[in-house]
Amino acid sequence: PKNVGILAMDIYFPPTCVKQEALEAHDGASKGKYTIGLGQDCLAFCTEVEDVISMSLTAVSSLLKKYKIDPKQIGRMEVGSETVIDKSKSIKTFLMQLFEESGNTDIEGVDSTNACYGGTAALFNCVNWVESSSWDGRYGLVICADSAVYAEGPARPTGGAAAIAILVGPDAPIAFESKFRGSHMAHAYDFYKPNLASEYPVVDGKLSQNCYLMALDSCYKVFCEKFEKLEGKPFSMAEADYFVFHSPYNKLVQKSFGRLYYDDFLRNPSFVDEAARTSLEPYKSLSGDESYNSRDLEKANQQASKKIYDTKVQPSTLIPKEVGNMYTASLYAAFASLLHNENSSLIGKRVVMFSYGSGLTATMFSFKIQEGQGPFTLSNIVTLMDVAGKLKQRVEFPPEKFVETMKLMEHRYGAKDYVTSGDCSNLPAGTFYLTKVDSMYRRFYARK
Ligand code: ACO
Structure with missing residues (x-):
C-alpha cells in the first residue's frame, strides 16, 4: 500500500464552555493573564452527562x-x-458497541496511554499495521479522546475536552512521510497521575514547559538528521509549509516555534534572515540549561520568528485556543484547524507535526498533503468536519457554573450507584451521553 495516512477525520468537543476572560476575572488573576499570557480564548468542558x-x-x-x-x-x-x-x-471495548449490529467483532487494537502522546502512539500503530504484512485490506480507526481537568490553581485555565476520530488507509490525502520521524523518550516527573482517587494530575508547570522544549529540540535534531540522510540536503524550516504543535496553551506554541527558529540559527545562521542573525547572536553560546531559562532569549526568538509564525503556525491554532488542552486530541485538533483554515490550498504542501506527552514521550513527524479521491478529499473532510458550525453552536457557562461542575465531577470520579440528570438539552442531535453508573460501576449511555 502507498501513501498510507489519514483518509478522513471528525472532531467532537462539548458545546459547554467558559470564556477565559470571564474565568480570569472570576479567579482574581490579573487581566490578560489567561487570554494574552496563556494565549487562550475559551475552555470546553464535560458536564456530568459527558465523559x-x-x-x-x-x-x-x-x-x-x-x-x-x-x-x-x-x-x-x-x-x-x-x-x-x-x-x-x-x-476501545466500549466503542465495540457501535459494531455489534454489523456483527463485526474482528477488530484488533486496544488503548494506548502516556499523557498527551497516546493518540500519536495509536495513530502510528494503525499506520504501521496498514503498511505491514498482517494488514487485511480494511481501514484502521484511531480515536484520541480526553477530558483535561486540573485542580483549582494556575493550571486550571489550561483544561479542555474533545474526541477526534481518524480513519487510516492507503492513498490518503494526508499521507505520512514515514521515514521522517524523530523521537525523544525519557523519564521525567513533569506531569503524572499517581493519585488514583482523583482525576487531577500532579503537575510541575515550569518543569513541564522545559521538558516540552527539550524534547522539541531533540526531536527536531533527529528529524533533521534523518531528512538530510534520505534527501541529501539539509532540513531547515523553509522545507516545511506548516508546523503543528501539541498545544497545552497557545503561548507554549509561540515559544516552541521560536525555539525551532533558534535551533535553525544554531545549526546554520544562514537558515535565518539577517535581522534575526543579529538579534540572536548574543545567545549563540548559551548552554542548553541557560537557553531554556533565558527569558531574553525566549523573547528574541518569538520576535525573530513572529512573521513566519503567522503563516506557518497561526492557521493551526484555532481549535486549541477555543477549546483548550485536549491532551491526546490536542495535536490533531490543531491539525484539524489547519485543514479548516487552509483547505485545498494545502495540496502539495508538507506539514510537520510535534507530539508531546509528559513523563515523557515525544515525536516529530511529517505529512505530505494531496487532493485525495472519492469521499476522501481535503475539501470533503473540511466540509464534513464543520468546525465553524460546531464552534458557533456552543453554550457559554458563567465561571461559577464551571467551578460547580468541577466540584460535582470530583465527587462523581470513581463513584458508583448514581443516575445523571440526563439533561442533554445543550447537546447536538446524535450525541451520546451518560445516563447512569450502577452498583457494579457499570456505565450506561444513551443517544440524543
Ligand atoms: N497580561 C499578560 N500576560 C500575563 C499577565 C497579564 N496580566 N499575567 C501573567 N502573564 C503572562 C506571564 O508573563 C506568562 O507568560 P510568559 O511565560 O511569556 O512570561 C504567562 O502569562 C503565564 O504566567 P505564569 O505566571 O508563568 O503562569 P503560572 O505559573 O501561574 O501558570 C502554567 C502557567 C505553569 C503553564 C500553568 O498553567 C500550568 O501548570 N499548566 C499545566 C501544565 C502544562 O500545560 N504544561 C505544558 C506541557 S505538559 C502538558 O501538555 C500537560
Whole structure:
C-alpha cells in the first residue's frame, strides 16, 4: 500500500464552555493573564452527562455515518487517552458497541496511554499495521479522546475536552512521510497521575514547559538528521509549509516555534534572515540549561520568528485556543484547524507535526498533503468536519457554573450507584451521553 495516512477525520468537543476572560476575572488573576499570557480564548468542558467514552462514541458514530463506512470495513481500532475510567477495561471495548449490529467483532487494537502522546502512539500503530504484512485490506480507526481537568490553581485555565476520530488507509490525502520521524523518550516527573482517587494530575508547570522544549529540540535534531540522510540536503524550516504543535496553551506554541527558529540559527545562521542573525547572536553560546531559562532569549526568538509564525503556525491554532488542552486530541485538533483554515490550498504542501506527552514521550513527524479521491478529499473532510458550525453552536457557562461542575465531577470520579440528570438539552442531535453508573460501576449511555 502507498501513501498510507489519514483518509478522513471528525472532531467532537462539548458545546459547554467558559470564556477565559470571564474565568480570569472570576479567579482574581490579573487581566490578560489567561487570554494574552496563556494565549487562550475559551475552555470546553464535560458536564456530568459527558465523559471520554460518550465523546468517543459520538466521534466514531459521526465519522462512520458521514462517510458511509460499513462497520465491517474496520479492521483495527486504537484509542489514545490518558483519562482513566477503568484501569483494565479499554475505552476501545466500549466503542465495540457501535459494531455489534454489523456483527463485526474482528477488530484488533486496544488503548494506548502516556499523557498527551497516546493518540500519536495509536495513530502510528494503525499506520504501521496498514503498511505491514498482517494488514487485511480494511481501514484502521484511531480515536484520541480526553477530558483535561486540573485542580483549582494556575493550571486550571489550561483544561479542555474533545474526541477526534481518524480513519487510516492507503492513498490518503494526508499521507505520512514515514521515514521522517524523530523521537525523544525519557523519564521525567513533569506531569503524572499517581493519585488514583482523583482525576487531577500532579503537575510541575515550569518543569513541564522545559521538558516540552527539550524534547522539541531533540526531536527536531533527529528529524533533521534523518531528512538530510534520505534527501541529501539539509532540513531547515523553509522545507516545511506548516508546523503543528501539541498545544497545552497557545503561548507554549509561540515559544516552541521560536525555539525551532533558534535551533535553525544554531545549526546554520544562514537558515535565518539577517535581522534575526543579529538579534540572536548574543545567545549563540548559551548552554542548553541557560537557553531554556533565558527569558531574553525566549523573547528574541518569538520576535525573530513572529512573521513566519503567522503563516506557518497561526492557521493551526484555532481549535486549541477555543477549546483548550485536549491532551491526546490536542495535536490533531490543531491539525484539524489547519485543514479548516487552509483547505485545498494545502495540496502539495508538507506539514510537520510535534507530539508531546509528559513523563515523557515525544515525536516529530511529517505529512505530505494531496487532493485525495472519492469521499476522501481535503475539501470533503473540511466540509464534513464543520468546525465553524460546531464552534458557533456552543453554550457559554458563567465561571461559577464551571467551578460547580468541577466540584460535582470530583465527587462523581470513581463513584458508583448514581443516575445523571440526563439533561442533554445543550447537546447536538446524535450525541451520546451518560445516563447512569450502577452498583457494579457499570456505565450506561444513551443517544440524543
Ligand atoms: N497580561 C499578560 N500576560 C500575563 C499577565 C497579564 N496580566 N499575567 C501573567 N502573564 C503572562 C506571564 O508573563 C506568562 O507568560 P510568559 O511565560 O511569556 O512570561 C504567562 O502569562 C503565564 O504566567 P505564569 O505566571 O508563568 O503562569 P503560572 O505559573 O501561574 O501558570 C502554567 C502557567 C505553569 C503553564 C500553568 O498553567 C500550568 O501548570 N499548566 C499545566 C501544565 C502544562 O500545560 N504544561 C505544558 C506541557 S505538559 C502538558 O501538555 C500537560
